[in-house]
Amino acid sequence: MWQCLRHFLRPRTPLLLTPGPLSTSxxxxxxxxxxxxxxxxxxxxxxxxxxxxxxxxxxxxxxxxxxxxxxxxxxxxxxxxxxxxxxxxxxxxxxxxxxxxxxxxxxxxxxxxxxxxxxxxxxxxxxxxxxxxxxxxxxxxxxxxxxxxxxxxxxxxxxxxxxxxxxxxxxxxxxxxxxxxxxxxxxxxxxxxxxxxxxxxxxxxxxxxxxxxxxxxxxxxxxxxxxxxxxxxxxxxxxxxxxxxxxxxxxxxxxxxxxxxxxxxxxEGGVDARHKRYQKNAHILIDGMQNLGFATVLQDKDLSPIIVSFHRPPALDFQAFYHALWKRGFAIYPGKLLDIDSFRVGCIGHVFPRDMHRFLRAVKASRKALAKKP
Ligand SMILES: Cc1ncc(COP(=O)(O)O)c(C=O)c1O
Incomplete structure (x- = not known):
């Protein structure tokens, strides 16, 4: 019985800010x-x-x-x-x-x-x-x-x-x-x-x-x-x-x-509405991350509302940061371009502005927790 129930219960997985696969409704x-x-x-x-x-x-x-x-x-x-x-x-x-x-x-x-x-x-x-x-x-x-x-x-x-x-x-x-x-x-x-x-x-x-x-x-x-x-x-x-x-x-x-x-x-309202929601997610993300000291890899005019690359600050260990965010309910992606040390955060999926605000709080808490570690 328990086996059967466990089978149908959804495991607690983090919100995927990893555009593809991403969080679905x-x-x-x-x-x-x-x-x-x-x-x-x-x-x-x-x-x-x-x-x-x-x-x-x-x-x-x-x-x-x-x-x-x-x-x-x-x-x-x-x-x-x-x-x-x-x-x-x-x-x-x-x-x-x-x-x-x-x-x-x-x-x-x-x-x-x-x-x-x-x-x-x-x-x-x-x-x-x-x-x-x-x-x-x-x-x-x-x-x-x-x-x-x-x-x-x-x-x-x-x-x-x-x-x-x-x-x-x-x-x-x-x-x-x-x-x-x-x-x-x-x-x-x-x-x-x-x-x-x-x-x-x-x-x-x-x-x-x-x-x-x-x-x-x-x-x-x-x-x-x-x-x-x-x-x-x-x-x-x-x-x-x-x-x-x-x-x-x-x-x-x-x-x-x-x-x-x-x-x-x-x-939801088709392409326009989805674009607007993702754009809002991206604005909250970019402003919030910049306030926390993270710089975007691209210039503002080239940024998409889909995914944003941020420079990894030298003192921040990506694996530790990744796991700290995971513990707080979020999955992000490492950088994919090889010549710059970066990480990527997606704005798409069943993800809303309130999730982006929660993510920013998780980033702040994760950095604080990692700074305390010897
Ligand atoms: C622009 C673009 N092209 C191709 C792909 C490859 O898609 P898949 O990994 O589903 O084969 C991706 C995946 O993220 C993508 O973003």
């Missing part, structure tokens, strides 16, 4: 308690609803391709590259952090012709360098970049790069993993309709569970023959359109959680 988690038969109409209705809701988020229409892929966000990025870049195409990859670098790794592994353009991860993207590359390398057909570079928290000027791409007749492949659902994203219309492909996942700003990713585009952008069987965007989408089913075993509980997360996203 109990309503989203509750949807994962049910075993759904994946070939049944009730489950098909969930996937159909997800496709409709995701289309609405990008201003799409009933022709917009939304391929649902089991897996983490990286699977969607790989599917996007392998399904939209043909053998005679060439991708300009903007690398200003660990996730930009990952796009280049995927392109290399898939043997796609590409140019990796490195940018300083700590200052805004140099748009003139991107334009210069487009002018000088006529082979380029696609540009690939991250929207929010989560490894630093840098908000990249995705809209400006999209416009640049449209002007030069190139297609933008955007890794919108940590932006989708909270930052504006809209599929172009008219002559530019095929100029954008989006990779996203359920477990970031949509506040769903990890294990479901999306590739979203107008059909004109997906003309290449995929070089992957399981990550074939067109095949996955065509099969689902025909049968209302996944080609391979879907993560049924995660899909159900995603449908609920999208419902709650809409009820």
């Amino acid at each position: 109990p309503y989203v988690r509750a949807k994962m308690r049910v075993d759904y038969p994946s070939r049944d109409a009730t489950f098909s209705a969930l996937t159909t609803r997800i496709i409709t809701d995701v289309r609405a988020l990008v201003n799409g229409n009933d022709k917009t391709v939304v391929a649902l892929l089991p897996g983490s966000g990286t699977y969607a990025i790989e599917a996007m590259l392998r399904s939209s870049v043909a053998t005679n195409d060439h991708v300009l990859i903007i690398d200003n952090g660990a996730y930009g670098a990952r796009i280049a790794d995927i392109a290399a592994q898939a043997q796609l012709a590409h140019t990796r353009q490195k940018h300083d991860p700590y200052v805004s993207l140099d748009l003139s360098a991107i334009e210069e590359a487009l002018k000088s390398n006529k082979a380029i057909t696609h540009i690939a970049m991250t929207y929010c570079e989560t490894s630093s928290g840098m908000l990249n000027p995705y809209e400006s790069v999209l416009q640049l791409g449209c002007r030069y007749g190139k297609t933008l492949l955007v890794d919108a993993m940590s932006a989708f659902g909270a930052l504006p994203l809209s599929l172009p219309r008219g002559t530019h309709a095929g100029r954008l492909v989006i990779a996203a996942s359920a477990n970031k700003c949509l506040e769903g569970a990890p294990g479901l990713a999306f590739v979203i585009a107008n059909p004109q952008a997906l003309q290449a023959t995929s070089t992957s069987l399981s990550l074939d965007v067109q095949a996955q989408y065509a099969f689902m359109q025909k049968t209302q089913q996944f080609r391979f075993t879907p993560p049924v509980q995660v899909v159900a959680a995603c449908a609920e997360a999208l419902r709650r996203h809409k009820a």
Whole structure:
């Protein structure tokens, strides 16, 4: 009996200020308690609803391709590259952090012709360098970049790069993993309709569970023959359109959680409302941390409302700080960029301004406790 009860009781885990996986609402988690038969109409209705809701988020229409892929966000990025870049195409990859670098790794592994353009991860993207590359390398057909570079928290000027791409007749492949659902994203219309492909996942700003990713585009952008069987965007989408089913075993509980997360996203007020909440979280966090003596790694104009990197003060041992915060109910991330000693705090998930105020009190208490230790 006790074993059974213990099984259903949720262990006390800290609030995750680690953007992906992140803290989800109990309503989203509750949807994962049910075993759904994946070939049944009730489950098909969930996937159909997800496709409709995701289309609405990008201003799409009933022709917009939304391929649902089991897996983490990286699977969607790989599917996007392998399904939209043909053998005679060439991708300009903007690398200003660990996730930009990952796009280049995927392109290399898939043997796609590409140019990796490195940018300083700590200052805004140099748009003139991107334009210069487009002018000088006529082979380029696609540009690939991250929207929010989560490894630093840098908000990249995705809209400006999209416009640049449209002007030069190139297609933008955007890794919108940590932006989708909270930052504006809209599929172009008219002559530019095929100029954008989006990779996203359920477990970031949509506040769903990890294990479901999306590739979203107008059909004109997906003309290449995929070089992957399981990550074939067109095949996955065509099969689902025909049968209302996944080609391979879907993560049924995660899909159900995603449908609920999208419902709650809409009820909250959509992208604008979510953006506002995260922005408020970020303001409280940044002001409070600065008052406690922590400096942000990026300049104010480059900060995103998604995740913020702070310099680690030399006297602060990160592991000890991490454990002190964990004991007080919060999980944070270490820095991901290797040349600066930093740590990162996320502002997204089922996280509210009151949580940020609590976090700041925990930071203050943790520092005090660590200062007392011999
Ligand atoms: C911008 C960005 N791209 C890619 C990824 C990789 O996603 P995953 O770890 O779900 O594969 C992440 C994860 O945080 C991300 O933030």
